[in-house]
Amino acid sequence: MASLLPGTVGQITRLEYLLNAFKKMTRNERFEILPLNYAEVEQLKTRGINVSRYMLYRNEAEVLTFHIPVNITMLPGKVADDNLTFVSTAYGQYSGVMVKRPAEVMYFDIAA
Secondary structure, three states: OOOEOOOOOOOOEHHHHHHHHHHHHHOOOOOOOOOOHHHOHHHHHOOOOOEEEEEEOOOOOOOEEEOOOOOOEEOOOEEOOOOOOEEOOEEOOOOOEEEOOHHHOEEEEEEO
């Protein structure tokens, strides 16, 4: 994604090209393409995927859902010995993302 896109004015990166295209298509200047740990090649290689993976979806509960059986709970903390650091413990549970409408989700794989 950081490599330059040949034939473009000013030689912009592929990521910049996609971002500009989506801003124009959605008519939303605040449109963002956000990095995820799951999209990083190093993380994907552990699963046998040798590309950067991006996912495009409508951010609505009808498309994707994320079940949280136990909300995050903060336990009482204490000040560390340096009197600057606050140490606290927390616990919670989460599940993976469930796609309710697979036809509304697109994957983009970009070779590194």
